Amino acid sequence: MRSLALHAESGRELPRIEAFEALYSLGCRPRQGEVIMIAGRSGTQKSGLALFWVAQMNLPTLYFSADMSAFTASSRLASMATGDTTEMVEAGMAAGGRHRQEYLDALAHSNITFSFGSPITWRAMDEELEAYVELWDAYPQVIVCDNLMDFDGAESDYTEQMAVMSGLTELARATGATVIVLHHASDKSWEAKSDPWAPPSRDQVKGGLSEKPELSLSVALDPTSFEFRIAVIKQRMGASDPTAKRYASLRCHPETTRFSKLETRLPLATPARPWSPTDVLTKS
Template identity: 80%
Template sequence: MLNPARSLSMHAESGRELPKVEAFEALYALGCRPRHGEVVMIAGRSGTQKSGFALFWVAQMNLPTLYFSADMSAFTASSRLASMATEDTTEMVEAGMKAGGRHRQRYLKALADSNIVFSFGSPITWQAVDEELEAWIELWDEYPAVVVFDNLMDFEGAESDYTEQMAVMSNATELARATGATVIILHHASDKAWEAKSNPWNPPSRDQVKGGLSEKPELSLSVALDPHSLEYKVAVIKQRMGACDPTAQRYATMRCHPEVTRFSKLELRLSPTAPVTKQWTPTGALAA
């Protein structure tokens, strides 16, 4: 048993904020404060770059990360990382790896400093999670700082079973508390809700997240991609230690670059030909 003072002393370090990512400036401006040791959900409809968003986030933080990727293949995940690091498209990465020689070495060198370790088993099982964690401890004598599950419905038995999905969320919470790792879990929102048809490019509200499971994590983010403008919208629909909007009507906007799996800030500039007109334009890609 722990009294409040002892609990605060022991866990103050694990509750500190995660490293900030420059592209997420608008999200932080909403009061979003992701922390070490939390369970974080990223929820969105199909085709909204959830995996790309999660991969970019952990790559930019570059903390020791164990990424369970049942949704992305080994080539897709690794080529996205190489694309992100070099700003070459995934098609260029694929061609370069096939060409071999200096092209292949360029991409391998770009990934040399990455702290992400992948596990590609599908479906994800808790036995596999235990085995990967044991191997991690054997190699580095500590737990990973971040564990990503992509995604919740790719866990064994959780494809459509609500009870099993609840068990996954419960186990994810236990994992975060036992290891101090930030657990990021991806999940789907309904494609059949009325809002999915009337406002398909806006983030889904909390009640549209399948199974109501966005209420379980400390932080739940709702994401959407406008395929025409490539604006990426992120709403904070649940935050235990800060502001949130369950309706997802208040959201941060950034630019998505899907061809290189990158995100960047939107910058407010005045058009030189029309001084009173405000126009949003991207700042450009971040340095690799």
């Protein structure tokens, strides 16, 4: 019965979030039950984007993180929910009392369950999934793996990375969950050095692994303007641009792990919609 139900749900579009309007305008249609890759160079807020995305959808989520500590993850979620900077959240948690309680209350409605540990192992994933099903009598609707190279044995071994991608595909099929996996693009290519703030093309994703998922997104961050760029470099059921020349632009707010609308970058012949200050998230 559970298998029948989960496959009936697979294929429907994931809940849309306002900040990704420019991405949707490119024809990007993330769907339930897909494997989705977010690829980018080091320091481009891949984890921030994944965390913001699942927090905004607020679907039951199991998040495997090899990089963040429990305190860091909780601080980023509380910052996202309240609009306070992560430094303010950390100070408030350390102060205790009502400040700590305010941040704990902000996390009360989160549907994200975290699993921390490096490396990520299949045994640990199996145990976490069993515990999740035991607790909720259902699979999570989203599973995040942060990131591919933090799987046991996959740091530099292409064969093992391919095996991980095959395993994640089977996981998505068996559970009906959307599996979001983060991965690195080359920092040493000519493009990385000549235009470091442009989303990497499909051939710059390490190991060529962006071809395996149903949907692969390439991301980059301009640290001078905090313009965050997302290109659809692979999409099985829609438009894509493997060169990553056509991309959506968002505003990144790293201090609060938030993203907001900016504009859509289209071919030069087509003018982009100008952004307005009202598009930017501000703390009330």
